[in-house]
Amino acid sequence: MLDQIAQLRAEIDRADLHTREQVDAFRNQFLARKGRIADLFDGLREVPAADRRAVGAALNELKNAAQARHDARREELDAEPAVATGPAPDFTLPPVPHTLGSRHPLTLVQEQMVAIFQRIGFSVATGPEIEDDWHNFSALNFPPDHPAREMQDTFFLEAEPGQEPKLLRTHTSTVQVRLMETQAPPIRAVMPGRVYRNEAISARAHQLFHQIEGLYVDRNVSFADLKQTILYFLREFFGADVQMRMRPSYFPFTEPSAEVDVSCPICGGPGCNICKYTGWVEVLGCGMVDPEVLRASGIDPEQYSGFAFGIGIERTTMGKFTVKDLRLFTENDVRFLRQFESL
Ligand code: PHE
Numbered sequence: 001m002l003d004q005i006a007q008l009r010a011e012i013d014r015a016d017l018h019t020r021e022q023v024d025a026f027r028n029q030f031l032a033r034k035g036r037i038a039d040l041f042d043g044l045r046e047v048p049a050a051d052r053r054a055v056g057a058a059l060n061e062l063k064n065a066a067q068a069r070h071d072a073r074r075e076e077l078d079a080e081p082a083v084a085t086g087p088a089p090d091f092t093l094p095p096v097p098h099t100l101g102s103r104h105p106l107t108l109v110q111e112q113m114v115a116i117f118q119r120i121g122f123s124v125a126t127g128p129e130i131e132d133d134w135h136n137f138s139a140l141n142f143p144p145d146h147p148a149r150e151m152q153d154t155f156f157l158e159a160e161p162g163q164e165p166k167l168l169r170t171h172t173s174t175v176q177v178r179l180m181e182t183q184a185p186p187i188r189a190v191m192p193g194r195v196y197r198n199e200a201i202s203a204r205a206h207q208l209f210h211q212i213e214g215l216y217v218d219r220n221v222s223f224a225d226l227k228q229t230i231l232y233f234l235r236e237f238f239g240a241d242v243q244m245r246m247r248p249s250y251f252p253f254t255e256p257s258a259e260v261d262v263s264c265p266i267c268g269g270p271g272c273n274i275c276k277y278t279g280w281v282e283v284l285g286c287g288m289v290d291p292e293v294l295r296a297s298g299i300d301p302e303q304y305s306g307f308a309f310g311i312g313i314e315r316t317t318m319g320k321f322t323v324k325d326l327r328l329f330t331e332n333d334v335r336f337l338r339q340f341e342s343l
Pocket residue numbers: 170171172173213251254285286287308309310311
């Protein structure tokens with residue numbers, strides 16, 4: 001028995017323990033419950049009683065030595081940083097190309113719209129998103145008790161002491177006022193930008209969206225000019241086959257006012273869930289600039305007239321590309337955004 005122990009001891013001391021696999025195999029072979037050291041312990045029963053104590057002590061020493069070797073090596077291996085296995089990298093291979101981002105569909109559509117109006121002589125104007133009551137409401141002929149001023153529509157900012165509160169503009173018509181205050185007619189401009197309304201976010205409404213406003217002020221500007229300008233825009237944007245219809249409407253800053261529908265760009269007329277089975281989709285509001293608005297901005301309504309229109313960029317983009325949920329525009333999911341890459 002002592003010979004067997006010495007032999008096993010020699011094997012244990014010689015065993016290769018370079019890799020984790022070897023350390024595991026070592027544990028299984030020698031230290032496990034059914035391993036070779038345990039086998040020798042089982043044989044202890046047959047050892048004559050007189051020798052049993054000495055053999056038992058030698059066995060215990062063998063077991064402790066094996067355990068100590070195993071534990072020390074395992075500890076070393078655990079402390080080593082993990083090393084990638086597998087073939088070494090081949091630095092001569094061509095690199096993985098960086099993927100390019102794509103421009104946001106709303107940016108692309110806005111640029112398309114601006115370009116369409118630039119072709120007929122409109123310039124581009126912008127204005128601040130933080131506005132005062134005058135440019136967002138009063139100069140645009142909103143009566144003091146108009147519901148659009150109420151808290152549920154407008155985000156008001158905390159007022160500086162002694163000053164009236166500023167607000168986030170609820171439409172780009174603010175830029176209309178700023179232009180008329182600073183420029184003499186003729187004025188012919190489109191005004192794209194972000195607008196804010198305090199609404200519950202849903203598939204069809206958001207607190208942040210985009211509009212492009214148009215304004216034309218000159219002598220003898222008529223409703224016919226407005227209608228032809230809108231028709232030109234819709235044909236350029238949706239295609240030559242598009243049909244339009246005007247419905248009488250109301251805006252405080254235009255008189256008369258109209259809302260414009262286009263034949264549904266998805267189904268072309270028979271009805272689908274985008275046009276709610278009416279065959280028509282509303283795309284913009286427009287009208288002749290109210291003489292009160294011209295006067296408030298320092299333009300003589302006896303000499304000049306003008307038209308204005310406001311297009312919802314999200315809404316037209318949704319109609320043109322069958323986007324069913326407005327929230328997709330702000331979620332930044334590349335699977336959605338990439339679909340517009342080729343525009
Ligand atoms: N400002 C209006 C809105 O936000 C749109 C509009 C602009 C209507 C210009 C008529 C003329 O709803």
